[in-house]
Amino acid sequence: MAVWALGINHETAPLDLRGRFAFALDQIHPTLTGYRESIARRPEAALLSTCNRTELYGAGDQASVEPTLDWLASTGGVSAHVLRDHAYILREDQAARHAFRVASGLDSMVLGEPQILGQLKDAVRAAEAAGALGTTLHQMFQRSFAVAKQVRTSTDIGAHSISMTAAAVRLAGQLFENLKDIHVLFVGAGEMIELAATHFAAKAPKSIAIANRTLERGEKLANRFSADAIRLSDIPDRLHEYDAVISCTASSLPIIGLGAVERALKQRKHRPLFMVDLAVPRDIEPEVKDLNDVYLYTVDDLAKVVQTGKSNRQAAVAQAEAIIDAGVQSFMHWMEQRDPSQGVVPLIRQINAQTDAWRATEIQRARRLLAKGEPVEAVLEALSKGLTQKMLHGTLAELHTGDSATRAATAQTVSRLFLRDKS
Template sequence: MALFTLGINHRTAPLAVREPLAFHPEELRRALADLISRGWAQEAAILSTCNRTELYCEARDPSVARDWLTDYRRISASDIEPFLYTYPDREAVRHAFRVASGLDSMVLGEPQILGQMKDAMRIAREEGALGTTLHKLFQSAFAVAKDVRSTTAIGANIVSMAAAAVRLAERIFESIADQKLLLIGAGEMIELCAAHFAARKPKQIVVANRTLDRGQALAERFGATAIRLEDVAERLAEFDIVVSSTASQLPIIGLGLVERAIRARRHRPMFMVDLAVPRDVEVEVGELDDVFLYTVDDLAQVVESGLESRQAAVIDAEAIIGARVDAFFDWLHTRQAVPVIRSLRDSAERVRRHEMEHALKLLARGDEPARVLDELSQRLTNKFLHPPLQALSHGEGDRTELQALISRLFNLHHD
């Protein structure tokens, strides 16, 4: 079995290519169950965010994960092959550590990815897809991330996606305090956006969510009101700013709906941010004259602010990651030796028990204890030395190499 990572992210593929490969949390469970139960992989975890979909696996071959992904998503391999990356062994571990530390994120050093990786690990564990190797990999990644964030300036001066959305809105409107805000969804990204926009004290904040109770819980924290997701259609025209991030697999805001809203607004501009993958807002909405629509990829230039001041910290972070990768493989190699160690101990224990039983029988019949102990020690010594001595006497191949190996194993010193 080999450890590897197969993935696609914002650096290798545009949003349109990433969308069909995204998994929402509940779908992750079904996907992992399929991946493991059908024997595609021995261990697996899937990390799916707005910027990436990655499979961390222990399986026979990386092509197995690619074949499963295309089969499960019913996508032609040729359509996604140019955008995929595969990292084997050491590269896979290094990549996981870089992702957890925020070095591979669109927003360099952003902390949100760490929580998303913890969710991916938790779901994999709950579905029985997480074994010893991947559990150790993720736990090590979390430890590396903590070390990187506490000892370097990688997290300094971060411009988050939520902050970038506010900056863009301020380019469209003279004052956010005069605008009405609609937040669609109630997940972590919407919560972050709510905090950033609320700081600008908009005229009104409304949270729309499929589950009203969850929407109300979020709304109460920011002095907002909550509505059901199905009410958005009749109320969309009221809002100047719309931020959406749901787990819907299909767009929830269509072109016709926005066209009607713009007519009702008498063509006053509407600023929309679609942070969902797959997208919540139909692509064609961005072509309307009075709509300013931005996706996660569109925010990339804005989040570059403050990047220079964090680049120096990347060197320190990479050094930490390099050392931790070495430590992980030391553990992995030790673990691979466990069956041999166990077999060696079992063999020695069988010899010990056999000779002990023999010695007890001699003592029971009245033999002198000192002579029994001497014989016991000699028999044990002879049996333990028999395999290496036989190898030296009759071994084939490079005898010099065999002698050096035995000298090392038994800590022998030749004068």
């Protein structure tokens, strides 16, 4: 049994390529099912997809890794060569270490951010629901969650970190003289938009609006911030009303197009428009960035801002890496114990097989004696003596074999194994 991780992230692949491999949570079940059906020996599998990464974790035959890359490339509509140029393939302890670092927030764009742990847990639950999560990946992820908790509670890895949404507020503050004078539109109603709305609401903007495909869900979030709720279809006609637009939906196509923004700028008489696209794939057409008076930022554009203070947490990073190393060693030891070609597992199996054979022989003998009418007590006595004699025969023979030093060493081992309760 081997474990591996195949993926792309914000450090290895551009935003538009990551967008090709973005999967909503409700897509994971059918995606994993299709993947496993395409592989000859169905491996254990889990799929993690966020705005910063798409990663497929597997456990099974190492030969499944290359077909996995081909399958993923086909799913994203790119050649295997293109994907290979941007992907990373990690095996065994490196795969486990990567999973532990991801869960602990060490591989995130925002160092120490806690959101990724919840996303990873969602991915594991989705894999379990799809019947794709076996013993090995289950063990690896449960250990990664435990390590992440230890990192969070034992180090300052999350101290002073700047989230994506906080970075958006900081950038808006650099553009507008006073955030209390602006009108803000949030597109979407998911967790990221909820976080963004919380950060902006703390600055008490003049107004807030929530646009969502499902008006009911948009209204529910809007009520939390005393905001207006509008439909996505209303955005083109009302875009000019807002000074800041923050978008993050699960749409596979852009929601805000170049033409809509151009019309809004004319109505705004070219007053600046601040836009943040936190979605992968993009919610806002990339050409919008080339327009005058538009300040458009994507998740990758925010990377430089969120790195602020990272150097101040290097001591915490070192502590976290030590915790992760210990967790990886423990997991790999568990893997080795389960590998029939390593460790004491073969010996344990041989011992179990031998004792089962002895037991079967003595039970068969006891049944024959009972069939002949022998007293039950006598049969039980003979059965117990037969088992103990078979179990002790080899041990007693070894005590009489070899020179004095060998016999003394054997005696110590036998005493430790059989006389543990001796006072």
